[in-house]
Every structure is written in structure tokens, then in C-alpha cells.
Amino acid sequence: xxxxxxxxxxxxxxxxxxxxxxxxxxxxxxxxxxxxxxxxxxxxxxxxxxxxxxxxxxxxxxxxxxxxxxxxxxxxxxxxxxxxxxxxxxxxxxxxxxxxxxxxxxxxxxxxxxxxxxxxxxxxxxxxxxxxxxxxxxxxxxxxxxxxxxxxxxxxxxxxxxxxxxxxxxxxxxxxxxxxxxxxxxxxxxxxxxxxxxxxxxxxxxxxxxxxxxxxxxxxxxxxxxxxxxxxxxxxxxxxxxxxxxxxxxxxxxx
Amino acid sequence: xxxxxxxxxxxxxxxxxxxxxxxxxxxxxxxxxxxxxxxxxxxxxxxxxxxxxxxxxxxxxxxxxxxxxxxxxxxxxxxxxxxxxxxxxxxxxxxxxxxxxxxxxxxxxxxxxxxxxxxxxxxxxxxxxxxxxxxxxxxxxxxxxxxxxxxxxxxxxxxxxxxxxxxxxxxxxxxxxxxxxxxxxxxxxxxxxxxxxxxxxxxxxxxxxxxxxxxxxxxxxxxxxxxxxxxxxxxxxxxxxxxxxxxxxxxxxxxxxxxxxxxxxxxxxxxxxxxxxxxxxxxxxxxxxxxxxxxxxxxxxxxxxxxxxxxxxxxxxxxxxxxxxxxxxxxxxxxxxxxxxxxxxxxxxxxxxxxxxxxxxxxxxxxxxxxxxxxxxxxxxxxxxxxxxxxxxxxxxxxxxxxxxxxxxxxxxxxxxxxxxxxxxxxxxxxxxxxxxxxxxxxxxxxxxxxxxxxx
Numbered sequence: 002x003x004x005x006x007x008x009x010x011x012x013x014x015x016x017x018x019x020x021x022x023x024x025x026x027x028x029x030x031x032x033x034x035x036x037x038x039x040x041x042x043x044x045x046x047x048x049x050x051x052x053x054x055x056x057x058x059x060x061x062x063x064x065x066x067x068x069x070x071x072x073x074x075x076x077x078x079x080x081x082x083x084x085x086x087x088x089x090x091x092x093x094x095x096x097x098x099x100x101x102x103x104x105x106x107x108x109x110x111x112x113x114x115x116x117x118x119x120x121x122x123x124x125x126x127x128x129x130x131x132x133x134x135x136x137x138x139x140x141x142x143x144x145x146x147x148x149x150x151x152x153x154x155x156x157x158x159x160x161x162x163x164x165x166x167x168x169x170x171x172x173x174x175x176x177x178x179x180x181x182x183x184x185x186x187x188x189x190x191x192x193x194x195x196x197x198x199x200x201x202x203x204x205x206x207x208x209x210x211x212x213x214x215x216x217x218x219x220x221x222x223x224x225x226x227x228x229x230x231x232x233x234x235x236x237x238x239x240x241x242x243x244x245x246x247x248x249x250x251x252x253x254x255x256x
Numbered sequence: 257x258x259x260x261x262x263x264x265x266x267x268x269x270x271x272x273x274x275x276x277x278x279x280x281x282x283x284x285x286x287x288x289x290x291x292x293x294x295x296x297x298x299x300x301x302x303x304x305x306x307x308x309x310x311x312x313x314x315x316x317x318x319x320x321x322x323x324x325x326x327x328x329x330x331x332x333x334x335x336x337x338x339x340x341x342x343x344x345x346x347x348x349x350x351x352x353x354x355x356x357x358x359x360x361x362x363x364x365x366x367x368x369x370x371x372x373x374x375x376x377x378x379x380x381x382x383x384x385x386x387x388x389x390x391x392x393x394x395x396x397x398x399x400x401x402x403x404x405x406x407x408x409x410x411x412x413x414x415x416x417x418x419x420x421x422x423x424x425x426x427x428x429x430x431x432x433x434x435x436x437x438x439x440x441x442x443x444x445x446x447x448x449x450x451x452x453x454x455x456x457x458x459x460x461x462x463x464x465x466x467x468x469x470x471x472x473x474x475x476x477x478x479x480x481x482x483x484x485x486x487x488x489x490x491x492x493x494x495x496x497x498x499x500x501x502x503x504x505x506x507x508x509x510x511x512x513x514x515x516x517x518x519x520x521x522x523x524x525x526x527x528x529x530x531x532x533x534x535x536x537x538x539x540x541x542x543x544x545x546x547x548x549x550x551x552x553x554x555x556x557x558x559x560x561x562x563x564x565x566x567x568x569x570x571x572x573x574x575x576x577x578x579x580x581x582x583x584x585x586x587x588x589x590x591x592x593x594x595x596x597x598x599x600x601x602x603x604x605x606x607x608x609x610x611x612x613x614x615x616x617x618x619x620x621x622x623x624x625x626x627x628x629x630x631x632x633x634x635x636x637x638x639x640x641x642x643x644x645x646x647x648x649x650x651x652x653x654x655x656x657x658x659x660x661x662x663x664x665x666x667x668x669x670x671x672x673x674x675x676x677x678x679x680x681x682x683x684x685x686x687x688x689x690x691x692x693x694x695x696x697x698x699x700x701x702x703x704x705x706x707x708x709x710x711x712x
Binding site: 020198 | 282325
């Protein structure tokens with residue numbers, strides 16, 4: 002049991018977007034495996050409730066730090082605060098925040114379009130830049146980022162979100178390449194549909210996976226130092242098929 | 257604002273399937289938004305894991321707040337065993353987290369897949385009701401989200417009316433958001449079970465009266481198809497939480513962490529002939545024969561949750577589903593009531609297996625709570641259409657004649673008049689509900705069937 006390890010020796014793991022459905026499942030997964038956690042997000046009251054729950058269930062230390070990922074002026078301060086809590090034993094960072102509006106709304110609202118790209122791509126890139134510099138200097142740790150199968154091909158039903166996630170995937174490829182020599186692993190996670198508030202009530206979803214299974218997949222992949230995973234695994238093949246459709250056919254499809 | 261998802265839902269008995277717009281909040285603030293936003297539209301009722309058998313967690317053409325994601329623990333005191341959790345936390349959560357620390361749910365229904373919110377709403381009871389009463393005895397307080405989008409802390413001291421209306425109130429007073437209860441300290445995760453067979457109803461009742469107080473837990477499986485001199489033959493399974501010293505050597509090194517049980521599942525609905533009177537008779541004869549008298553140590557899962565090891569066990573009743581019937585009637589004349597019920601069942605040749613009999617202790621004080629002192633009988637009846645409803649109606653008449661009542665968490669077809677006679681405090685409930693929810697926003701299919709809304 003986690004409580005048997007000396008709490009002071011446990012590594013700290015930072016989860017950005019910890020109150021998202023997947024963020025919550027990831028927090029449980031990492032806490033159960035014996036990590037101390039820093040939960041970051043906007044809704045501090047809700048995160049504090051999650052922190053108390055994690056402490057009671059898993060007997061590990063959990064801290065909450067407020068973060069609005071779109072408030073770039075706070076990123077440096079936020080990062081300093083996290084490093085202060087971890088006090089030299091930051092094991093890794095998980096970036097799990099995301100924003101999935103309806104495509105129809107994004108098309109008619111330029112602010113919403115920018116917010117979609119900013120939240121899913123720009124803000125993640127900014128936070129990862131800070132994290133990468135730190136971990137690179139220490140020469141250890143992991144970076145785990147939730148991209149999406151949506152980033153594999155732009156579709157009319159979702160293409161602003163798709164493009165942000167595609168950008169994120171490319172960002173992570175480069176980052177992985179850069180940090181390889183520093184012994185820092187970078188995992189790109191491409192989840193399919195996961196049973197969280199993000200897709201609850203959305204029409205046209207299928208093969209919906211429980212967040213606990215996705216979290217377990219992600220934990221295993223981080224532990225093994227994998228570069229990229231699809232979760233559940235079969236999405237690799239679904240996306241392979243979707244990527245293989247020639248553009249002259251694809252542009253006529255209703256995807 | 258959370259989107260709803262249109263879903264076709266059923267109770268655990270699968271008899272009724274109804275459509276509703278289902279919201280599934282992930283934060284407490286989502287629940288407040290849903291209640292506030294829905295203010296002028298459809299009625300709303302909370303649902304947990306959908307283990308009520310009939311229509312208590314259905315809301316035909318209305319809205320449902322599926323409260324399964326809000327399952328966090330808010331506080332735990334290892335010295336007293338007092339725990340506070342969000343309403344979606346389950347008995348399984350309680351056991352998984354606190355049994356290794358020496359605590360067990362103080363009262364547990366027959367499945368651990370029940371949320372604490374559901375447990376409060378149905379004021380659930382367990383095999384220790386004769387001694388400890390229902391879950392109400394251990395509830396210190398709960399938070400109730402009302403129609404006005406306010407959160408009321410309800411306890412025996414604060415918002416007292418709302419407290420007693422919500423315990424057993426089937427979710428009709430608001431959305432239960434969190435529950436504070438006191439767990440039971442235990443030394444092990446095992447039960448020391450004394451098993452005893454009886455040959456007829458007199459023996460069964462005598463055994464209950466004679467020895468019930470020696471056991472924390474007491475329940476009898478009763479053979480509903482036995483007739484004549486064997487009518488009421490039973491297997492009594494009575495037990496106490498095992499002490500560490502009771503465990504054999506092979507179990508004693510981890511007394512609070514019994515080995516995990518494997519779970520199977522019923523993959524599809526069984527065809528209707530699978531549960532005919534003939535197969536049930538075979539099953540009952542075998543069950544009776546295979547449970548000898550004696551004492552043994554039982555894993556808590558095997559004693560409290562025998563059916564939890566089979567996921568979707570309700571599918572063995574096939575596509576048409578089944579009715580679960582549970583009634584309680586006063587001990588005085590209890591044998592006559594029971595005999596009368598058994599004869600009706602026997603005459604109807606209705607196949608019920610795993611019918612369960614137990615004694616109940618004092619009522620909790622919940623205004624619509626089910627338990628009253630006496631004997632309770634619970635049984636499953638495969639849905640054969642109108643004839644089953646007719647039979648249940650006849651059973652209701654017998655129960656009424658003897659001053660008993662039917663459990664709302666199990667009911668799917670009781671008549672409004674029967675319900676009103678069984679629950680004489682209903683006007684008081686309606687009055688409190690009218691104060692909390694003047695526009696009758698919280699309603700369910702059960703509430704409309706039985707007329708538990710605003711005062712008509």
C-alpha cells in the first residue's frame with residue numbers, strides 16, 4: 002500500500018487540468034501508485050475537494066495551486082510555486098486540460114475559435130516550455146500530454162479542435178527529440194472517446210472508454226518511457242484507416 | 257452548463273423502460289446549475305447506480321440527475337469512524353477505502369453497488385435491522401440541494417423536517433449532495449455464520465424469536481414453493497462480524513484485507529423458460545439440501561453481497577424483467593400474514609427463488625421510511641404480465657389487512673390507494689415537500705404513480 006512508503010521520499014507529480022474527467026482519473030492512478038500530487042486548475046474549491054479525497058483514499062500528500070492556463074502572465078509565478086512545493090523532487094508533469102466546444106459555435110464566434118486554439122495548443126506549449134527547461138536542466142523526469150486522436154486528421158465536424166491538437170502533437174514530437182539526450186521522456190497521449198463531461202451528451206460518439214482504463218494505459222506508457230500511445234489501443238487502427246482515405250474522397254465525406 | 261444526454265433507462269427489475277434527459281454533473285456547482293437552469297422546464301430526480309427495482313429512479317419524459325461522478329470523500333476521522341462523502345460514493349467505495357483501516361458500513365443493503373445518496377433516499381436496511389435499525393441510525397447529517405438551488409445542512413438538530421422527510425423520501429425533497437455517517441469498527445472482513453435449517457414456518461419463526469438478539473446479522477432464505485407441512489421451510493443464516501481470534505491461521509495474517517473476489521457476468525437476457533416453476537423448484541430443493549447446519553467463516557462478499565459476484569444478474573429474468581416484492585408486517589399475527597402470502601404465491605405457482613425473510617426492529621423516524629417492527633419478506637417474481645401485477649395486488653391486500661407496508665425502493669406497480677393506506681404519515685411528508693419544493697420540481701415516475709407530489 003502507498004502509505005507504507007515514507008511519504009517524504011515520494012516524487013511529486015504536477016497535473017494541469019486536474020478537475021477534468023481524465024485529470025481526475027489520472028490523479029487517482031498516480032496517487033495509488035505512490036506519488037504526491039500538485040493539482041492545478043481554475044476551480045480551486047473543486048480541486049480542494051479532489052485533493053481531500055485523494056488524501057483520504059491513498060494516504061498521500063496532495064496540494065492545490067490555482068491556474069488559469071490562458072493567463073500567461075501568471076505562468077512563471079505558477080511554475081515557481083510548483084517547484085517550491087516539489088522542493089527538488091518533481092517526478093513529472095501531466096498536461097490534461099482541454100476545451101471542446103461545438104464546431105458550429107466556433108465557426109460563428111471568432112473569440113471562441115481563438116480560445117479553442119489557445120486553450121488546447123498555445124497555453125499547453127507555454128507551460129511545456131517552462132517544464133522542459135527545468136527538467137532538461139535536471140536531466141530527469143517525464144512529460145505526459147493529452148493530445149487527441151482528433152489531431153490525426155482535420156474533419157469538418159471538429160477541425161478547429163483537430164488543428165490545435167495536431168499542433169500540440171507536432172510540438173511534442175519536437176520536444177521529445179530535444180529532450181531525448183537529457184533523459185526526459187515525452188509521452189503524447191491520443192485518447193479516443195472517454196466517458197467524461199467533455200463528451201457527455203454529445204451526439205455521434207461511440208466506443209466510449211471508462212477514464213480509469215485510459216488512466217491505467219497512460220500510467221503504464223509513462224512508466225515504460227513510450228513516445229506515443231492511442232488509448233484504448235484500437236484507436237490506432239481506426240485513425241490509420243481515417244488517415245489513409247485519399248483527400249479527394251475525404252473531402253466529400255461527412256466526418 | 258452541462259449538456260443532457262437522452263437515454264432509455266430502467267430500474268433494476270427491467271420491467272419498465274423510460275426515456276429521460278440525463279444530466280451527469282462532475283462538480284457540485286454543475287448540480288446547482290442544473291437545478292437552477294431547469295427551473296421552468298421538466299421535473300428532475302436524482303439517480304445513482306439504478307439499483308431500485310421499479311420506477312423510483314425513472315422520470316418518464318423528464319430530467320434525471322445521474323449522481324455517480326460526485327463520489328469524493330470530504331472527511332474521515334480515524335478515531336471515531338465518522339466519514340463524510342459526496343452522494344455518489346458507494347458502499348463498495350466505503351469498504352475498499354475503510355475496511356483496511358478497521359471500519360465497515362454500519363448498515364448495508366444486499367448489494368454494495370448502491371450510492372450513499374440512494375441509501376439515504378431509500379433509508380436502506382440490512383441484515384442487522386432487528387438490532388441496529390436502518391442506515392438512518394448512523395447518518396449524522398447530509399447536505400440537500402433544494403429547488404431554490406440552496407444547500408441545506410440537514411441533521412437531527414438543523415432543518416429537522418427536511419432531514420426526516422429526505423430519509424426514505426425517495427429523492428423527492430431535492431438532490432442529496434453529501435452524506436456524513438458513522439462507520440462500524442470491525443476487527444476483520446469476515447463474518448462468523450451460524451447456519452440452521454428449519455422444516456416449517458413455525459420452526460422458522462420460533463428460531464428468529466429465540467436467537468435473533470444473539471446475532472448482529474440475521475436472515476433466512478425461505479422456500480416459497482414448499483407446500484403443506486413443509487410450508488415456510490428455511491435456511492437461517494445468522495452471524496456476527498468475526499473477531500481476529502475467530503479466523504483460522506490461513507486468513508489471520510491480513511484479517512482486514514480479504515482476497516478480492518472474481519466477478520462474472522450474465523452476458524445476455526436469458527430466455528423465459530430458464531426460470532420456470534420447475535427449474536426454480538429444482539433450485540430451491542438443491543439450495544435447501546446444500547446448506548447444512550453448522551458454523552463457518554464467510555468472506556464479507558459472500559455473506560452480504562452474494563449476487564454482486566455476477567454482474568447484471570438481473571438478466572437471468574429475461575427481456576421482460578421481474579418484479580421484486582418486499583413487505584413488512586407487524587410480528588403480532590405475522591405468522592398468519594406470512595402463511596397467507598405464501599399460500600397465494602404457492603397457488604399462483606409463481607416461481608420465486610431466493611425469497612428472504614427477516615425480523616425488523618424499531619422504525620427510524622423517516623416519514624416515508626419503510627421499516628416498522630415486524631417480519632419482512634422479499635421475493636423476486638418474473639414478469640408474466642397482467643397476472644403478475646394481479647398477484648402483487650392480492651399480496652398488497654394481504655399485507656394491508658395485517659397492518660403492513662411495501663418498500664418503495666422495490667415497488668413498480670402498487671396502487672395509489674394501497675400506498676396511502678400503508679403510509680399514514682404521507683400528508684405530513686407532502687406538507688414538508690410543499691415547503692421545500694412548492695412547484696413540485698422534484699418528481700419521479702414513482703412519485704406520479706403514487707401521487708407523492710404537491711398536495712392534491
